[in-house]
Each structure stands twice: as structure tokens, then as C-alpha cells.
Amino acid sequence: MTSLQHKIDFAVSIAVVNTNPNGDPLNGNRPRTTSDGYGEISDVALKRKIRNRLQDAGETIFVQMDERSDDGAKSLSDRFNTFLKTLPKDVQKQKQAVYERVCKQWLDVRSFGQVFAFKKTKDVDEVSLGVRGPVSIQSAFSQQPIAIDDVQITKSVNSETTDKGGKSSDTMGMKYRVSGRNIYVTYGSVNTQLAEKTGFSDEDADKIKEALTSLFDNDESSARPAGSMQVIDVVWFTHNSKSGQYSSAKVHRSVSFDDRGHATVSETDIPGLHYDIIEGH
Template identity: 25%
Template sequence: MNGFINRGTGLLLIDVTNSNPNGDPDRESDPRTRQDGRGEISPVSFKRKLRDLVAAKDGPVWKELSRELDLPEAAFDILESKATKRADVRALSSRELLDRYWDVRVFGTTFLEEENGEKGSFISSGVVQFGLGVSLDPVRIERMTTTKVLPVEEDKTKGMAPLSFRVVSYGLYAMPFFINATAACKTNCTSKDIELLLRLIPHAYKETASYVRPQVDIRYAFYVEHDRARGTYNDFRILEALTPVRADGAAGPAASWRDYDEKALQRSIAQLNKSLAGKTAPVRDLMEAL
């Protein structure tokens, strides 16, 4: 293993304005919501963006980070990619699979569970686990019909997409993530693999913006590295201290980031850092790297 990995606890605060951070295919691509009205972002959706940044070998993010971290391109392919051919993957040994695919070492895979003849060769659980992103408050969903100058049908003068633009007017989502050093023994995940992940996170939404996601970005990407592999502080207390509260005490949908008490959040972080002293590194905001 290239470098020792300690346990890590993180929390992403994802700021969404007039955007759809994660469409629900069961609801005509409406922004995902739960029964209490709060919005959701699936872990799969977020990890897809990280994979895409690594897969884009001609892109500026990969070029810069691979140069800074001295990463060999051959060891940072993406298994869960449209370019991946199952026949090619089946021909690889377990070791070759891990040596080649970054996302297998970091996130694990069930890709070969039914296809690889080697008993126990597939990796079902990875080192890094992202939790469900849930908005701190209920969200309002706005829908409107859009038009196209160039219609899909030849006999039409313009195209109409009734209620196709479906967005959250505003929402602040909290997505926890964890680094489990024990799993690294099975996936051969290295410290460089994790450092790449941490450096990719600030670019996840900026570099993958789209028509329905023009204003989705990470306001804070908090990360705490424990002093040992098996952890040195309670994850729940870290996450609770890093979660903002409403400045006005209201319970309905928020209108903007200004509805949250940032000063109280900074005080909470300062108090948390006192409790973490001698047990973990101080709270780190990965967005400061930008």
C-alpha cells in the first residue's frame, strides 16, 4: 500500500439555486424529494461526477491534479464508464482490476459479482462511502414549459416541452461521507487515491454544470482526518457540529444561504476543534483549495 490511510469524516454543504441537483426518473425527472418535503441527492449521482472528472483525461481538472500528485494515467481508469467493455474487464485478474481502476479502489464495485469466476474476486464495498444528501429544510419545486427554436418534429415551427424545466428554487443539502481505512486492505486503495478524491470534490459541480444544474455548488466541504485508521472521535458529534442552523428559527423552506446562521456555524467549528485536539486533525474546508 502506498501510504497509510486514516479514518476520515466529512460533510458537504451543497447549495442549490434554481436548479435540479438530482432528477427522479420515477417522477418525470422532478428534483428528488422525501415525504416531509426535504430534497435528496443520491450518493450515486455525486460519485458519477467524480468519476467523470477522472475519466476526462483531456480535461483541465485531471491534467492539473495528475501533474500535482504525479499520478500515472494507466492506474486511474474508470470502471463504471460507457467506454468500459465487459469482455475486457472479465479478462483481468483481481490484482489487475485494482491496479487499473481508481473507482474500484475507492468506491468498490459489484460489476463482476455474477461474471467473474474467481471466488471472492469482486469488491463489493469500497473505502469511501457517501451518504444520502438531504436538504436541511423542505424545498419548493418550480416547473415551467420551455420552447425550442428547432423543433423535434419536421412539421412544427417550434418545439414545446411542457413543464420540462423542474428546479428547486433554493435548498441547502448536507451530504456526509466517510473514509474507512479497513476496506483499503482489500481494495489496495492508497493515500494518493484518497488525496485525489479530496481534491476532486471542490470541482464536482463547477466542472459538470448543465442546463438544469447551472447553480449547484458546494459551499463548504468539511473534512476531519482522524489520528488512526480505526478512528479517534465520534462521527455523529462531528457531523452535528458542522451542520448549520436557521438564523430565524423558521421551519419552512429557506430562500437563500442568508437564512442560515453562519456565525453560529463558525463558533460551532471552533468549539469542535477544541474537542478534537489531540485526537484528529482540525476541521478542514476542502473548498479553500480553490
């Protein structure tokens, strides 16, 4: 496959309804907020969901969740070292050759990048292998300040039997969620120069685009019940060159989202730039 031929920018709107978008609500994990009260979903959390959707689609992913591991590896180091042993001995000692092999092997590596432990030997000077990926994504922030509901909960059964037969202390807890319906927005881009180095292709870009439209498919949990989070719109900009017609900042500023999360693009700000508005799942 040839590497990416056109710079790409994107913007995504996400609806969050009476839920905690950031983690387990029973573990003292309050929804993230900025200092001025706006809600936040971290870029790390968004990349995790993209990886999960790619893995659901059958792609080979390096950074897998323990409960979703499809190769039995107990750690990233185990996964990397197991793969390294499949390479010829002479290739294992060549940093550039290993770089090319890991990018080819794992889609998330050639997309987001990764740092691998690389054992120092008499034939190898470097002690680590860094891959800088072409796909970047920002944290998502709410369009308006959010309110957080603190709800006290009581479990119906004890985790352990008490001496007096009463309720144990672990039956009491707090549940945190973002109140009401809120729209979060994130932005990202794909750099063609870095894509050339990792081998990231147009086909890979299409896979990332599909993952963005379906971020919350198969993502239900106690923190995020089914239907509580939804991608509303993905705006996908395709420039006519590798360097891009406009800066990513200017492209991102051309997009606005209404209070339902639907996108509008100011074409007068970016004349001639092709874009698609894709409805989320």
C-alpha cells in the same frame, strides 16, 4: 504505495440555485424530495460526479459514462473482460489475484468497490468478484424544505413536419427546478480496514478530497447551467489512528452549516481531532 494510515471523515455543503440537481429537466425528471419536503441529491449522483472529476484529472476509472468513455468499451462487462485478457492465463483463474489487479487498475474500484462478472470454469468456484470499497458517501439533503417550480415550455421548432403545418405535440413540455437558493449537505468517511484490502492510499484520499471540492467543474448541462451549483465548504477530518478517535456519527454531528453553506465545527465535541475547512471551487 502504502494503504491509508488514518481514518477519515468528511462533510460537504452544496449550494443549489434555481436549478434541477438530479437530471434532465426536459425529461419529466422532478428534483428529488423526501416525504417531508426536503431536497435530495442521491449518493449515486454524487459518486458519478466524483468519478467524472477523477477522470478529468487523468485517473483510470472503471464506471465511465458512455459519452465520456476513454477506451471505447461499450459496457462495464466489455471493459472488465478486455482487462482480464491482458492478465496471464493462470492469474485469470485466481480470484484473489484478479481482485488485487482490478483494485490496482481502477481508482474508483479501490475507492467505492464494484461487483464484477466472473465466469465459472472447472478451476474457478466463484461466479462473481465483489470488491468492498473504503469510501462511503451519503445522499445530500437540503437544510430546509424546498419549493419546486413547474414551468411549461414550448420549443420554437417542430421535431417533425406536421400534416397541417402547425405545432407538433412534442413542442410542449414541462421544466422542473428547485426554487431559489438552497444548501444541501452530505457526509462521508474512509474506512482504513477496507482500504488495506483494496490498496486505497493516502494519495488516493487526497484525490477524493480534491474531487469533492470541485464536484461541479465541467458538469454543466441543461439541468445544471454554469454557476447554478457550487461546493461551498468541505470539512476534512483526519484521525490520529486507523481505528479513529471518534465514531463517524459523532464527527458528523460536530459540523454545522449556516444558511450560506459555510461550516463551523464544535471542537468541544471532538477534542484533539484534526480538521481542515476547504473552500469549494
